[in-house]
Amino acid sequence: MFRQINLKEKGIEIFLSLSAFVSILTTMGIITILFAESFQFFKNVSPVEFFFGTQWEPLLVPKSFGILPLLSGTLIIVAGSALISIPFGVLTAIYLSQFASEKTRNIIKPVLEILAGIPTVVYGFFALSFITPILRSILPFTEVFNAASASIVVGIMILPMVASLCDDALRSVPRSLKEGGYALGSTDFEVIKGVLIPSSFSGIMASFILALSRAFGETMAVTIAAGATPKLTINPLESIQTMTSYIVQVSLGDTPQGGIEYQTIFAVGIVLFGVTLLMNIFANWVMNRYREVYE
Amino acid sequence: DSAKTSSANTLSGTVKIDGSSTVFPITEAVAEEFGKLYPKVRVTVGISGTGGGFKKYSIGETDINDASRPIKDKEIKKANENQIEFIELPVAYDGLSVVVNKNNSWLDYLTVNELHNIWKPGSQVHYWNDIRSNWPRKEIKLYGPGTDSGTFDYFTDAINGKSQSCRSDFTKSEDDNVLVQGVAGDTYALGFFGFAYYKENTDKLKIVPIDDGNGPISPSMESINNGTYSPLSRPIFIYVNPESLKRPEVDKFVEFYLAETYKLSEEVGYVGLPESLTKDIQQKYKTRSTGKWYSQK
Amino acid sequence: MNNKIIIEAKNLTLRYGKHPAIRDCNIQILKNKVTAIIGPSGCGKSTLLRTFNRMNDFIDNFNIEGEVLFEGKVINHSDMDPVEIRKRIGMVFQKPNPFPKSIFDNIIWGPKINGFIGNQQELVENCLIDAGLFDEVKDRLNSSAMELSGGQQQRLCIARAIAMKPEVILMDEPASALDPKATMKIEELIKKLKKSYTIIIVTHNMQQAARISDNTAFLYEGELIEYGKTNSIFTKPDKQQTEDYITGRFG
Amino acid sequence: MNNKIIIEAKNLTLRYGKHPAIRDCNIQILKNKVTAIIGPSGCGKSTLLRTFNRMNDFIDNFNIEGEVLFEGKVINHSDMDPVEIRKRIGMVFQKPNPFPKSIFDNIIWGPKINGFIGNQQELVENCLIDAGLFDEVKDRLNSSAMELSGGQQQRLCIARAIAMKPEVILMDEPASALDPKATMKIEELIKKLKKSYTIIIVTHNMQQAARISDNTAFLYEGELIEYGKTNSIFTKPDKQQTEDYITGRFG
Amino acid sequence: MNDILSRRKLKAEIFRIIATISTWSSIIILIILLGNIAWDGLSKVNWTFLNNFPSRFPHKAGIKAAIWGSIWMLALVAIIAVPIGVSAAIYLEEYAKKNKLSRFIEINIANLAGVPSIIYGILGLTIFVRFFQLDRSLLAGSLTMSLLILPVIIMAAREAIKAVPKSIRLGAFAVGATRWQTIQSHVLPAATPGIFTGVILAMSRAIGETAPLIMIGALTYVAFVPENINDPFTTLPIQIYNWVSRPQVEFHHLAAAGIIVLLVVLLTMNAAAILIRNRSLKKYKW
């Protein structure tokens, strides 16, 4: 009777582990595809030019293959949208979980989640026809297509993700901890900053990772609002291009497939993959370092 | 006539089309009309770009490819590897339009040579008065479509003599509507894109007549159709797999396409081919003559 | 001995939803005294205690009727700032609830946000010594408080509360998770603190109540049955119920 | 009286990371007896107790050396199914941890997943009565267990454990949150249960240990200092440390 | 000292005001955005629009095929991705040992969340469309989209599961529950609100994605309603994207109308999830 190993339990565990394994298969698939094609690419283009070149015009004659402009474009968008979505998202989550009444919260949260479902094309046009004119009236030298307004809409777009997930994380902190904080005569702000946020740190970080990953991979809105101009710049008021929008542009464009122009998208894909990986490893490190477990 | 309807009612099957988003509106219009006559035939049209479309076409996944540029040698090679042939059929013209902002008061026309000077690789034109010295010394802002679009491909070929050869420091956007907004919002802008987008935005933009040696001509239905708007009108194509034509529904569809394209392309903002050319093309289709044809002409 | 009233409840009725947990309670807590609240489980001790520093604000369907006064001021109105009150009225909870931080940070956090500028190390050590925890944790002040045993966590929470040097300390069964030695330490601490602080303690331990408190309140099913000098309550209670409860003859 | 050994620890060393919480402990728990584990806070009582039903499996950096035997079989190897063990060795925790479900569901859940087919209402009521909670909650069996007071929650957890009718019940300070009346009920319950069950109880309350247990183990800083008949431990302990602790003269 | 207190209180108050303003400004932006769309599109949403297939004439064009395509796809994605995602989350939180492999899977999943959707399109095209020969079918599209949103579901579900107090699990184990019984009866119900948040966000993403579907060959002109999972299909965002990029302004208005329809579909889908979430939020408080 003691030796009996529960078959059903074992079966469930195996099924669950297979589900987790799907993600590994996905990654393997992606890496295989990316590497197979970029291998061809790097036969023709030296990695030095690719990683350190400052001009990206694989489709122009003469061609140039320096990825830095795409990288800078991507980073501007990610940084800009983080600047919007993280503070606003976290503040919204705090408002929802701490200040808002149950009723308000039950209305606001779903409403915000609608923001996440609006097709990104729409955000692009919203940026172009609403945010850019405002920017241009404040800073007249802003270009019609600019990274700033793209970052802003991407920030708005991923804000619900931050807000909604952080709200859940904050709410799952046991009430006794919160009370412990208040019992020391602290204000709402101090309890939030000193007790709630540290206690739900891993959830908050997870929301940032998800949201910024989305910003990282965002395409349509950026293409429309920021143009498709690869340019090595840190000026958010200029037109730029991101890695993803380059990939979409080429894969849905008129470029013939199979040539070196087309292989660029896989090389860019690899870089994108690598950069996300680095970002995630960093986030993971931060999370493990500062995670505080309760209970 | 009753015989025709009965055949229409019984004809069934699918016609798979993919390819350029530029050609899409025409193909869609044809499919819509065709569907009224042959309700049992399922016509599907995708938009994965000329290049993406050719990839699918060249492994036999589609019957017809919409293309905003002629097929390239690489693509022919790919298709040949899979024993897939093609009949190249021009279906309409798209006039590229060069436009400036409504507030641009100084520009009357541009010559082909001036355009070349502006757009050539390594161009030294940075201010308007670099083009003509009596124009204002204001920085010129250039707008153009994404470098992988058929429009860009054709423009560079026509103006700079070699496709994809171009200066790189202009503002690009994938979406022609977006370019419209760019030029409309920028007094010192100059840009180019498909004629249909100008036609819908005449109130926001000013068209630039082009002089190729025979006097400045603005793009219009007429000037594009009769070839006087030169060199910026380009043909757009469909590529048909002769193997698929063995299926009557595909055959009927292409036949219908060629018969109706003049009328339908105008309805969706493109310019129909001149009648003489249409005849040639229909003839070519009848004889199923495969291979690259237009660019040699 | 002064007999100044520091906290007073007037006609206090406390409800969770409709269910009344305290009914029409009137009680006066004297300054610099130790007041014990005793009564069977579920009689409303915690509820009453938590009302004194507005901890019940966090319970959704809680509502309050009547008045609670602190130094003569009504504190249960929403225009009264609970932060101020809680700073002056500290609390130790029934279930230990350390913050998921280091032991050191658990104690220093309160004083720090209140602008403490003295020697942090010293403060932390003194509080730990007072709470009888110092020896056990002196080598690992920077490890997580979550790794402490149940009793250690509770003593940490006491240390955390006294680090704030409040005027009143509310203790909800602070010693229930402690062994005799730690309990004795806490009792000594309470006796020491009472010179300068007012202490209200909920306890199940009659001996403890008898040992340390000056006054004792006996609650039963939400009603304050008897309140008076601990001596007299434990030797000659007025009410039969009180006597039954104290002698364990109850129910 | 039979003296069958039901649980036995052999050369048991328990560590959190490197820090040893129990050192080289050998102890034999007798069947149908009440064994009390006493000792100062942090000495390792909970740690030891939790090893008897493999509850420490859930602590990441916990490791175990030596053997724990249940009815002569080693149970601390990973090929032994802990579920089976826990069904037969129930547990009541130091901090009450009711499920966020109704009172009724809290009790019936364990029997239900283990295939109970009898009268649910009856079982729940009996367990509540045994745990001395029935009267307080009989009108709200379907309301959430999270709304109970601390002591009520603890009694609910006891009711939950006995509903499983285990062979051994481990109790980690089950009465620390209870008032004398409830405590007495629990003690009576323990006395009643001991006819058919084996009970191991961690307690801080010397009187309680003396009242209810047959055998007592005294732990100090991770070491089993003394173990024997409760009578002799409380009247003439072998070791000085034990005597000091019991009389409260400690430290 | 009192000075400090009033400063702290001021800080708290300012913070509260900032948090409130932040929230409401997001709402206002949403209102502007939706207002913009409604202004352009509301008048176009009518029966003809809902019940017609695409057309070159704006007044005749409709989105019947796209609506059904989207609904089919979302339903399939929900069936495929939610169970797998939640299972994976459970495995990682409750079963997997905290070792190198589980760390690797963890980082891997976070990383997948950042892979741009177009790459999933390429993956879907290679694997589902070509390798498994599913063709350009609903099934191929749904499988691709499921892979795309899996990381979102997994990560949100993991956080939700992690937030369930450990003492609840211990309580269950102590009455002889197996791991799965514990998960099923205590962990999952308590984690439901968080899981649903993840599902809502993921489905919102799935409904708005265009590029990967175009990549695997979801079509744009489809004049029939898909009848089974092997049929070709189109979806709302593809149709919207197509209309937006047309030169004629009437089509832009149709696009706005399409967006309204998309939001309605999204809302109806989410409403169920939100209801469940709010119901269980009330139940699980600690």
Ligand SMILES: Nc1ncnc2c1ncn2[C@@H]1O[C@H](COP(=O)(O)OP(=O)(O)OP(=O)(O)O)[C@@H](O)[C@H]1O
């Ligand atoms: N999860 C953990 N990680 C690291 N150390 C731990 C952990 N749990 C307990 N300890 C340490 O192990 C020692 C024994 O703890 P244990 O909980 O067994 O004490 P106890 O005798 O039950 O005390 P109490 O009476 O206060 O509950 C203590 O020093 C404690 O700090």
Ligand SMILES: Nc1ncnc2c1ncn2[C@@H]1O[C@H](COP(=O)(O)OP(=O)(O)OP(=O)(O)O)[C@@H](O)[C@H]1O
């Ligand atoms: N959040 C709540 N919602 C509803 N009822 C509650 C809530 N908290 C407590 N109660 C009920 O109010 C009554 C008084 O609870 P309280 O916690 O004050 O008891 P107590 O005297 O502290 O008991 P114990 O000694 O067991 O801690 C109890 O019947 C309890 O079930």
Ligand SMILES: [Mg+2]
């Ligand atoms: Mg209480």
Ligand SMILES: [Mg+2]
């Ligand atoms: Mg313990």
